[in-house]
Amino acid sequence: MTVPLYQHVYDTIIARIVSGDLGPGAMLPSEIDLGRELGVSQGTARKALSALEQRGILQRRQGRGTFVATTTPESDHFHFFRLRRADGSEATPTLESETVTRRAATAYEKEKFSEGEVFEILRGRSIDGKTIVREISAVPTSLFPGLVDRSPLPNALYALYQQSYGIVIAEADEQLHAVLATEDDVAMMNVPIGSPLIEVRRTATDISDRIVELRLSRYLTGDLHYAVTLR
């Protein structure tokens, strides 16, 4: 019993989501049925389901059932978008400008994606009427075929990744720096040159632990802030 049985259940469910067998919002079998199907008891199936719920991959509701989590554009979006107003409320961004191009990967991207070509998504976003977010995302072309033709892309990219490509983002590592606004920032954002900005370098990983997006964002915090909870 080197590998626990619940791990097998866990992996099986992930594989079904990745393969598209279970799409966003799909209902899973009950604990008992799933256990019978995979040859384990209800308690063991339950342990795997609870772990997947805690990772945000499944949603469970007493009396209703277990469902693949749906990344809805305006609700779950804020899990990975951390800008908040002074009172803690969510600051919904609006897409102001967008350019999607196909280009060769940089050395760093090649190392992370194990792939030579990427789509680059350059976007300006506004909050409360002011353009204060500049974002450059890079994704490997092989995972997102035809992405360039879908522009303009929706506000919440991760909902698109999930619904159109079956790629579910599970984790994002971010590195924050304080920087000064450059000419590139000023060209896109409503800020004077030299304003203090937070620069965020993000590495996004999906549920099968592939790095699927690299993103560089620059925020003018002003009245807003970047909010985190450490536990």
Add this chain to the structure above:
Amino acid sequence: MTVPLYQHVYDTIIARIVSGDLGPGAMLPSEIDLGRELGVSQGTARKALSALEQRGILQRRQGRGTFVATTTPESDHFHFFRLRRADGSEATPTLESETVTRRAATAYEKEKFSEGEVFEILRGRSIDGKTIVREISAVPTSLFPGLVDRSPLPNALYALYQQSYGIVIAEADEQLHAVLATEDDVAMMNVPIGSPLIEVRRTATDISDRIVELRLSRYLTGDLHYAVTLR
């Protein structure tokens, strides 16, 4: 059965830690003994213990036992101190200067602490030889009697809180802004005026959900960054 039995076990253990009955590093009874003592089965006791482990309040090791987590100065410290080097390694700060004073609480502090008097801890800290962190912490005097006489305080305040006052920090909410270095910053840190800094406003909560510290930190990120993982 409005309140689950495992919740009672959970609360009982927290109460014992808060009361000092279980100090840092203390060993808890085994799952079976704890269950027998509180009148629940091993599985129910286990559920509470696992939840406390996941919150970082207990540490469990197969074959050894269950222990109250120890906030060791140089290991667990980095859970709440997020500055990292470019390669992701932990950047240990050194205390450069410190002033501890007793003063009346501001309106905001009074609201959060429900108390009128605080200790203010003003510290400058250096990393890799350069003073690039300025921190102002405020804690209610009633929870930390005699704190002013303990100066200079250790590098890791939360280890002190735990070991000398039995206060275990469980969660910290942080709000980040990009700002420019002021004269106050320049007086304490090795930075030119106008340098971009990250300002962090932290609210720290202990295991019984009391707000026990408010902290304002200003970091020169430079070669370093503030690292977060979103899940």
Add this chain to the structure above:
DNA sequence: GAGTGGTCTAGACCACTCT
């Protein structure tokens, strides 16, 4: 070998949701 946490089972009952 004794004691601990980690996994697993088979079955029970409760609380909730929907029709």
Add this chain to the structure above:
DNA sequence: GAGTGGTCTAGACCACTCG
């Protein structure tokens, strides 16, 4: 009322740690 997740039990065996 049927079906779902949530809680709980009593007991079993495995894997690890330490004297």
